[in-house]
Amino acid sequence: MPRARAGDFGAKQQLIRDRAAELFASRGFAATSTADVAQACGISKGLIWHYFESKEAILFDLLHAHVDALDAAATAALAESADPRAQLRAFLRAHLRLYANARARHVLLVSALESLAPRQRGIIVAKQRRLVETAAGLLARVAPALKGNPALRWPAAMGLYGFINWTYTWFDPDGPTTPEAFADFACATFLSGIEAAAKTPA
Numbered sequence: 001m002p003r004a005r006a007g008d009f010g011a012k013q014q015l016i017r018d019r020a021a022e023l024f025a026s027r028g029f030a031a032t033s034t035a036d037v038a039q040a041c042g043i044s045k046g047l048i049w050h051y052f053e054s055k056e057a058i059l060f061d062l063l064h065a066h067v068d069a070l071d072a073a074a075t076a077a078l079a080e081s082a083d084p085r086a087q088l089r090a091f092l093r094a095h096l097r098l099y100a101n102a103r104a105r106h107v108l109l110v111s112a113l114e115s116l117a118p119r120q121r122g123i124i125v126a127k128q129r130r131l132v133e134t135a136a137g138l139l140a141r142v143a144p145a146l147k148g149n150p151a152l153r154w155p156a157a158m159g160l161y162g163f164i165n166w167t168y169t170w171f172d173p174d175g176p177t178t179p180e181a182f183a184d185f186a187c188a189t190f191l192s193g194i195e196a197a198a199k200t201p202a
Helices: 009-027 034-041 045-051 055-078 084-101 103-111 118-142 144-148 150-164 179-198
Strands: none
Touching: 009 034, 009 045, 009 055, 009 103, 034 045, 034 055, 055 084, 055 103, 055 118, 084 103, 084 118, 084 150, 084 179, 118 144, 118 150, 144 150, 150 179
16 A cells, blocks of 8 residues: 655655755756755655655656746736737746746756756657747737748747846846846837837748
C-alpha cells in the first residue's frame, strides 16, 4: 500500500520549488546539486525524492508552472478590453508583473530550458509558441496590415517579447521604475512604430 502523504506535503513541496528556483537561477542549474537544495530547505537529501523524482523534475515543474501562469495572465489581460491597444497594454503589464514577482523562474525559462530532456523541453516550447501566437494575433489586431503580411507577424511577436524578456538583467524592484510603468513605455514605443512597420514589404 502506498504511503499516505503527510499533511504538510504541499507546503514542503512548495518550499523545495522556491528554494530550488533561487539556487538554480543564482548558481546555475548544472552547478546546483540536490544536496544544495536540501540544505537550503533544511531537510535531508533523501527526503527530496519524496517530493520530486530528480533535479530535472524540479526544473520542469518550475518552468511548466511559470509558462502556465504567463498564459493565464495573458488570457485574463486580453479579456479586460475589446480595444486591441488596451489589450496590448494589459498584455505587457501582465507579463512584466510576473517577470518581476517570479524573477528566478523567468531567469530559468530564459537560461535553463536546454537542461531539460527533449520531451519535457518540447512541452515547454509548445506552450511558449502558443504565447507568441497569441501575441502575433494581438499585434495583427493592433496593426491590421499585419494580417496581409503574414511573414512579419511572427517576427513582430518575437520582437515584442525581445523588448521585455531581458528585463530581469536590469530591472530593480526597488528602483524608480515599476513593472507597470515599463510595460506602458514598451506599449507606447511599440505602438508608435508597429502600424508603419507592418506596411513594409517582407
